[in-house]
Amino acid sequence: MAAHKIAHASYRGxxxxxxxxxxxxxxxxxxxxxxxxxxxxxxRTREFYDLLEKGEISVVVEEE
Incomplete structure (x- = not known):
């Protein structure tokens, strides 16, 4: 029998x-x-405080 030569991939790490x-x-x-x-x-924080300073928004709940 003839020897088969098969190329094997070797793991190099x-x-x-x-x-x-x-x-x-x-x-x-x-x-x-x-x-x-x-x-x-x-x-977003800067926008919130800018709106708060301008008075466009409030953190106090208005009582009816």
Whole structure:
């Protein structure tokens, strides 16, 4: 019988450089989303206090 030569894929393990780049990318993405969330909250709070200062809204319930 003839010996069969079959190419087998060998597992080389994780690439450290790829893992670092993936981690940095995910970290920057998550940080950007978190920062946008906080900017949105800050904008809404600023709008609330601006309207409160102008007298357009009130936090006191009017009694009838």
């Amino acid at each position: 994780p690439s450290v450089v790829k893992e670092i780049l993936y981690g940095i990318s995910l970290g920057l993405l998550a940080g950007g989303l978190w920062k946008m969330h906080h900017w949105n909250n800050q904008r």
